[in-house]
Structure formats: structure tokens, C-alpha cells
Amino acid sequence: MKGFDVVIIGGGLSGSSTALNLSKKGYSVLVIEKEKNQAYKPCAGGMASSMQKFLPLDIKDSIESKIKNVEFRWKASDNVIADLTGESPFWIIKREKLDQLLLDESIRNGVQIISGLLVEKIRKKNDNWEVTCNNKNKYISKFLVIADGSQSKWAGYFNLGPRKPKFANTISLRLKGLGEIPRDAVRFEFGFIKYGFAWAFPLKESLNIGLGTFINNGHLENQAINNQVIRSFGFDDFSYKTINKKLRIWNGMHPINGEKILAVGDAASLCDPFLAEGIRPSLISSFYAAECIDHCLSGRLDDLNLYTKKINNDWGKSMAWGRRIAQVFYRFPRTGYQLGVKRKTAPKRIAQILSGEMSYEDIAKRVIRRLLTNSRI
Structure with a gap:
């Protein structure tokens, strides 16, 4: 039985970045990941370049495209294009590469990583955590980080996040070539997917495509519609x-x-309810998780409550408005597209949200008022 300062359940983006941030502070860390390896990570890969500040390493090797334009379309027509300002404010990264970079750097900093192992039992013992895996090995730690993603078993078990999580249903695929998508642009396609949208994010030699539905437990089973999106x-x-x-x-x-x-990350129910952005909240939460654990281990804090307050303030306030926009926009998508996306300033605002320059809170009240007023006409 081996002891650690921190055990992390899950070795994806949020788990590996938390491990790296903690190891840079000198703590002993164990990461337990259930998958042995995953050749393809179903993630669009969109990331605001400003998120680099939350990682203690250079991630340039994982950047596939630097985005200059954001395209919006309604059923393959009615195009709107927004220019991103600044020096490469939005990147497309390959998640397989980014996750591996983080894991490799973590290992160089002394993090121990065990793959292909399931956590079967977690209990508190003598003010420490005892983690038992399916190989019957037990691991002891002072602090525990739950980073096992959207299908998290342990977040609910320990009452972390909402008691009844809400889910978006998504389909992800990667196609060779870029189709008609420019290398320096991302596209959002509205109108085909009920209660949601489709997206296309370019890598160097392939395209990450996703379809998502965000309210009313919508389904994505219609193959003909899926093919329409792919054709578009x-x-x-x-x-x-x-x-x-x-x-x-x-x-x-x-x-x-x-x-x-x-x-x-996703285990904490932080994914954007409007645009499905998951990388930014993963990196933000991982950074502040490591900060708060460091403060506790070094005696500057007595508990981790500052972590919840920090995430709710820095991320939750914006997401509260993002959820309201989603609930209105996806119920009245055509009206939303005409009065939201096609407004003169709207594309720029959405682009600024993607690049991290603005929050939903900055624009939400006016958008919702317009949508509600016109949907009753």
C-alpha cells in the first residue's frame, strides 16, 4: 500500500493537467486511468489561446490550426462570417497529442500513472483516502481529485455537482481531408439538428465533426440528417x-x-451548455484545483471551499447566462439565427466568447429579450 499527496481518478485532459500543475508544485501524485490507450479522442479541439496561461508547459506541438474566421450557416446557406481579432486567439488542438504532452511532462515531474485499472472502492480512513482498484491494490492519499469525465461514477457518489446532471447528446467523427472548410476557419451549422447544431473544426489533414442536441433530451438517430450535415x-x-x-x-x-x-472538468458538470466547450473549463478547474490543494497542504487554507467559490464565480456566472441563451435559442432556432447570429454585432460577440474575450453574461440580457419578444409575434 503506497501513499501519495494526491490521487487523481481519470487521466484525461482535466486529470492530466491537474497532475501536472500539482507535480510542478512538488507534490507526489498518482493518476489512475481506466483506459489503456485511446487512439482517437472524440473532441472538437477548439481552445482559446489565452488558456495557455493555465498550463505550465508549451503546447505548440498539439496545435493543428490557428483560426482567423468563424462561419455560421443555416441549413448550408444564409452564411455569416466573423473575423477573430488579435494574434491567433483560437486554436484547434489534437486532443490525443495534448493529453499525451501533459502525461509525458507529468511523468517527467514524478507523477505515477497507472492505465487500464478500474477504481472499485473509495473510502475515508484515518483522515486519508483509501482507493481500492480491481487488481486489489490499495492506494492512500491526503487529497482526492475526481476527473473521470462526463460518465463520472464518483462525482455523484460524493455529491459533487448537481444531483441530477443534465446531458447533451453528441455524435463525433473525424474525416480525412478538410472538405470545403478552410484551414483557418471553423463552421457552425444550424437548422439540421433539432435543439442543437453541428460543427466542423479543421486539423492539419482531417476534420473534426460534431453534432449535438442540448435541451429536451433530443436524439441524433436520423442518419439522413447526419448525412446532410456531412455533405454540407x-x-x-x-x-x-x-x-x-x-x-x-x-x-x-x-x-x-x-x-x-x-x-x-466534465466530472464537475462544467461543459458549456450552449456551445459544448469543454477544454476551457477543464483547464481552468484543473489550475484552481491544484492551487487550492496546494494552499491546504501548505497550511494556508483549512478546506477546499474556495475552489467551489472560485469556479462558480469565474465560470458559473457566465454559464448561467449561457444556459438561458441555449434554452431560448434552441427552442426557437430560426428566430434565434435571424435575430441573434445575423445581427450586425452578433458574430463578433460569439467569436469573442470562443476566444475568451467576452462572457455570456456580457451579452445575454439583450439577446434573450430580443428572442423572447420576437418569438411571441
Whole structure:
């Protein structure tokens, strides 16, 4: 039985970045990941370049595209294009590369990583955590981080996040080539997907495509509609393989820490409920998780409650408005597109949200008022 300062359940983006941030501070860390390896990560890969400040390493090797334009369309027409300002404010990264960079750097800093192992039992013992895995090995830690993603078993078990999580249903795939998507642009396609939208994000030699529905438990089972979306991005080959996934989206401000335990990333229900952005909240929550654990281990804090307050303030306030926009926009999508996306200033505002320059709170009240007023006409 080996002891650590911190055990992290889950070795994805939020788990590996938390591990790296903690190891840079000199703590002993164990990461337990259930998957042995994953050749393809079902993630669009969009990331505000400003998020680099939350990572203690250079991630340039994982950047596939630097985005200059954001395209919006309604059923493959009615185009709107927004220019992103600044020096490469939005990147497309390859999640497989980014996750591996983080894990490799974590290992160089002394983090121990065990893959292909399931956590079967977690209990508190003598003010420490005892984690038992399916190989019957037990691991002891002072603090515990839950980072096992949208399908988290342990977040609910320890009452971290909403008692009844809300999920977006998504389909992800990657096609060779870029179709008709420019290398320096991302596209959002509205109108095909009920209660949601489709997106196309370019890598160097392939395209990450996603479809998502965000309210009313919508379904994505209609293959004809899926093929329409693929065709709208410039592809005629429909022999692709898809990955269906439920994304645990933000659904209110709830405690995401307990006594010597906290949740990060998707396990903490932080995914954007309007645009499905998950990388930014993963990196933000991982950074502040490491900060708060460091403060506790060094005697500057008695508990982790500051972590929940920080995430609710820095991320939750914006997401509260993002959820309201989503609930109205996806119920009245055509009206939303005409009065929201097609307004003169709207594309720029959405682009600024993607790049991290603005929050939903900055624009939400006016958008919702317009949508509600015109939907009753």
C-alpha cells in the first residue's frame, strides 16, 4: 500500500493537467486511468489561446490550426462570417497529442500513472483516502481529485455537482481531408439538428465533426440528417464511423468540493451548455484545483471551499447566462439565427466568447429579450 499527496481518478485532459500543475508544485501524485490507450479522442479541439496561461508547459506541438474566421450557416446557406481579432486567439488542438504532452511532462515531474485499472472502492480512513482498484491494490492519499469525465461514477457518489446532471447528446467523427472548410476557419451549422447544431473544426489533414442536441433530451438517430450535415461540410463518403457520447453540461451552481476531495472538468458538470466547450473549463478547474490543494497542504487554507467559490464565480456566472441563451435559442432556432447570429454585432460577440474575450453574461440580457419578444409575434 503506497501513499501519495494526491490521487487523481481519470487521466484525461482535466486529470492530466491537474497532475501536472500539482507535480510542478512538488507534490507526489498518482493518476489512475481506466483506459489503456485511446487512439482517437472524440473532441472538437477548439481552445482559446489565452488558456495557455493555465498550463505550465508549451503546447505548440498539439496545435493543428490557428483560426482567423468563424462561419455560421443555416441549413448550408444564409452564411455569416466573423473575423477573430488579435494574434491567433483560437486554436484547434489534437486532443490525443495534448493529453499525451501533459502525461509525458507529468511523468517527467514524478507523477505515477497507472492505465487500464478500474477504481472499485473509495473510502475515508484515518483522515486519508483509501482507493481500492480491481487488481486489489490499495492506494492512500491526503487529497482526492475526481476527473473521470462526463460518465463520472464518483462525482455523484460524493455529491459533487448537481444531483441530477443534465446531458447533451453528441455524435463525433473525424474525416480525412478538410472538405470545403478552410484551414483557418471553423463552421457552425444550424437548422439540421433539432435543439442543437453541428460543427466542423479543421486539423492539419482531417476534420473534426460534431453534432449535438442540448435541451429536451433530443436524439441524433436520423442518419439522413447526419448525412446532410456531412455533405454540407463538403464530403460525399458516408462510410464514416461515429462515437456517441453524453456530455455532462453545466446545470447550476453546486458544491464541487467536499472534505479533501474535489471534481474537475466534465466530472464537475462544467461543459458549456450552449456551445459544448469543454477544454476551457477543464483547464481552468484543473489550475484552481491544484492551487487550492496546494494552499491546504501548505497550511494556508483549512478546506477546499474556495475552489467551489472560485469556479462558480469565474465560470458559473457566465454559464448561467449561457444556459438561458441555449434554452431560448434552441427552442426557437430560426428566430434565434435571424435575430441573434445575423445581427450586425452578433458574430463578433460569439467569436469573442470562443476566444475568451467576452462572457455570456456580457451579452445575454439583450439577446434573450430580443428572442423572447420576437418569438411571441
